[in-house]
Amino acid sequence: MTAVDVSYDEMTQSARVEAVPLSHLSVETGHLYLEDFADGDRRIARQLEQAAPWLEAATKRTRKRFGRNARISTCFLVDDYSPSGPVDDQPKPSEVVDIVTTAADQAGFKIDYLAREAGCAIACERPYSGPRDQSPLANIVAGLIVEEAAVGANGSRPPTAQTGWLSNGERSPAVSVAMDAPQWEPPEEFGKYRHSVFVDIELWSQDSNLQSAERQYSCSLLSAVWQLLRLGLLRDAGKAVAKPYRFGSGEGFPDLWQQLPSITQLTSDAAPFAAYQALSVLPPHFRAAEHAAEIIIDHLRFDKAVLKQTADRARDETNAVTLPDNPVGRVSHLFFDDVHVTRND
Amino acid sequence: MSHATTDRDPIPAVPDDGAQPLLGFGEVRTCLIQNLAGLSPSASVALMQLTPGSPVSKVDRPTRRVVSPEQVTGVDCRLHVAREGRGRAIGTVLSHAVVTNGRILQGTAHAALASATAKERREWRHYLRQPGVVEVLGSPKPHNVMDGYLTDASPARGLDLASISDRIIDEVQQSDRLDHTTALRTGTAVVRWAATLAQEAKPTVGIAKSDIPNFHVIRLNGSPEDLPMLIRFCEEFALHEWLLTTVQDVIVPRAEADIARDRDPLDSLLFALNELAPLWMPPTHLSPDMKALWEAMESRTHYSRLFERQVARIRDLRDQVKIRPPRRF
Numbered sequence: 001m002t003a004v005d006v007s008y009d010e011m012t013q014s015a016r017v018e019a020v021p022l023s024h025l026s027v028e029t030g031h032l033y034l035e036d037f038a039d040g041d042r043r044i045a046r047q048l049e050q051a052a053p054w055l056e057a058a059t060k061r062t063r064k065r066f067g068r069n070a071r072i073s074t075c076f077l078v079d080d081y082s083p084s085g086p087v088d089d090q091p092k093p094s095e096v097v098d099i100v101t102t103a104a105d106q107a108g109f110k111i112d113y114l115a116r117e118a119g120c121a122i123a124c125e126r127p128y129s130g131p132r133d134q135s136p137l138a139n140i141v142a143g144l145i146v147e148e149a150a151v152g153a154n155g156s157r158p159p160t161a162q163t164g165w166l167s168n169g170e171r172s173p174a175v176s177v178a179m180d181a182p183q184w185e186p187p188e189e190f191g192k193y194r195h196s197v198f199v200d201i202e203l204w205s206q207d208s209n210l211q212s213a214e215r216q217y218s219c220s221l222l223s224a225v226w227q228l229l230r231l232g233l234l235r236d237a238g239k240a241v242a243k244p245y246r247f248g249s250g251e252g253f254p255d256l257w258q259q260l261p262s263i264t265q266l267t268s269d270a271a272p273f274a275a276y277q278a279l280s281v282l283p284p285h286f287r288a289a290e291h292a293a294e295i296i297i298d299h300l301r302f303d304k305a306v307l308k309q310t311a312d313r314a315r316d317e318t319n320a321v322t323l324p325d326n327p328v329g330r331v332s333h334l335f336f337d338d339v340h341v342t343r344n345d
Numbered sequence: 346m347s348h349a350t351t352d353r354d355p356i357p358a359v360p361d362d363g364a365q366p367l368l369g370f371g372e373v374r375t376c377l378i379q380n381l382a383g384l385s386p387s388a389s390v391a392l393m394q395l396t397p398g399s400p401v402s403k404v405d406r407p408t409r410r411v412v413s414p415e416q417v418t419g420v421d422c423r424l425h426v427a428r429e430g431r432g433r434a435i436g437t438v439l440s441h442a443v444v445t446n447g448r449i450l451q452g453t454a455h456a457a458l459a460s461a462t463a464k465e466r467r468e469w470r471h472y473l474r475q476p477g478v479v480e481v482l483g484s485p486k487p488h489n490v491m492d493g494y495l496t497d498a499s500p501a502r503g504l505d506l507a508s509i510s511d512r513i514i515d516e517v518q519q520s521d522r523l524d525h526t527t528a529l530r531t532g533t534a535v536v537r538w539a540a541t542l543a544q545e546a547k548p549t550v551g552i553a554k555s556d557i558p559n560f561h562v563i564r565l566n567g568s569p570e571d572l573p574m575l576i577r578f579c580e581e582f583a584l585h586e587w588l589l590t591t592v593q594d595v596i597v598p599r600a601e602a603d604i605a606r607d608r609d610p611l612d613s614l615l616f617a618l619n620e621l622a623p624l625w626m627p628p629t630h631l632s633p634d635m636k637a638l639w640e641a642m643e644s645r646t647h648y649s650r651l652f653e654r655q656v657a658r659i660r661d662l663r664d665q666v667k668i669r670p671p672r673r674f
Contacts, residue, residue: 016400135398136398137398140397143398146417146418146419146437146473147419148469149419149420149421149435150421151421151466152422153420153422154423154501154505155420155422155438155454155501155504155506156500156501156505156508158512159418190469191466191467191468191469235398237398237399237400238400298469298470299469299473301417301437301473301476302473325470325474
């Protein structure tokens, strides 16, 4: 009798990871609220003017390190996630695009991609997209958080990240207000060096009166999503998400922000949106949220296949790029100051 | 790389830079899904979507098996070590849920224990890079660590994989997608296992039925690369053990008691024949190693023959009921 080798395989959804195109450097040249456009181009002009020299320096450095053909893209983030005013008062996407493009021209560079913050909560790849072609990115990132184990955690208690908070240490025990209140004990940062810098981050809030109320994601979590998009590390069941969309020449912009794709490509010859390195040039008030985003990213479990794919791509570049194991090591920030020249007109 | 992937469970990571694992620990809980009807394939997939954006694995044959993405739980605790020695375990435990044929739910937690790569606790991201690996600080003897884990009480003094596997079952059973009605009153069975891992070691299995009801302890041997197969073996053993126990200790005695009291036992008999009997499908098709392991286990336990005998008994009872219907309904 001869043995017959028979194999039987079934396709499953697992293990398929789509690649995303990558630049060497992505520069976030600014981040403004929709309300900031209420008085025209004043704020954006100032933001871009301040960003311009840093962009130039970063470009120079990247070309020096990775060659003249190093790919560099620029982007700008508009916060449409929680607008304070009524929809009618909001500037239309087409108006904002005009303002941003003109302001960038005046500052001496081009903005390749315009992104919107609500598009970080739920990714849309096309204008007027519906639930079928959207990805709940904030949910996905929140689901990847692995809370740091406190000393003594043996798995018997559920993680507290389910409460919508993430910290980088051991919280101070709850102190009651009763007369016999126990003595206060300080919180403690995990892996602190002598002293703690304890950070407790609110990931989302939810109206507790409404059972089915949607989570309102915090700026910190959405910043983490945004940085991860820029690093090309997010997937929805292996599929690339929030691919930039370029409007055709005859195609008009939608009137409402929620109808806009997450990322709109503004220039025709742009280098890829995502990059090995992400630099954000921002005003100082974003510092706390960006720090929080970094802590969140440090608590994520990444798909190994995605990390490997990115590292392999980087190594295969003409001038090989070595990426750190830790995605946070690919992000840098520049927070400029609030000092202005006094003009004597 | 081919896009086709075979029936393979999410594999616990073996550390890239760290030491090879010396031990593998796990716990599997098996129960019925609290839903009156069996779940459709798409409902099973939706139920197993415990992590948004992470793929659910689904295999249709020989039985439909839908597996959730791995959940990750951080731990930093003392090990419960038998006899002498101390150890501190730092790292992450993986857990996932499995739905078989839209009827049976399993919650399983597992971790691979390796010697620590540093003398102190390291940055959290170090442990996140090797999900499912727990590093052991201190140098307790592996067999003491293994015995300590297998004999740990409840609540656990050491690594608490029982709570982690319990939680994943609860999370699934509390889902809005279920109607929370049981088709049959049955218990939850627990299998706790531990594997000694050494290069070149041949897979072996030792099963002990505990005096605690519905609780089995399995000791295994194998190489570190065998760990995914050993995890799957324990899940399959747990499923088949649950089927046998449910049919033998729940359905048959209850039906016999019903008949004796002139009550109608037909519903549960038909449930066993239509819903449970088809699930008896030993995993010998998975790999030659799994086949060898399972057949060796069968040759000691005769599980398949015992199950066949119970199914035959159920058919007999059904026929009796047909010939002489009970008076009380």
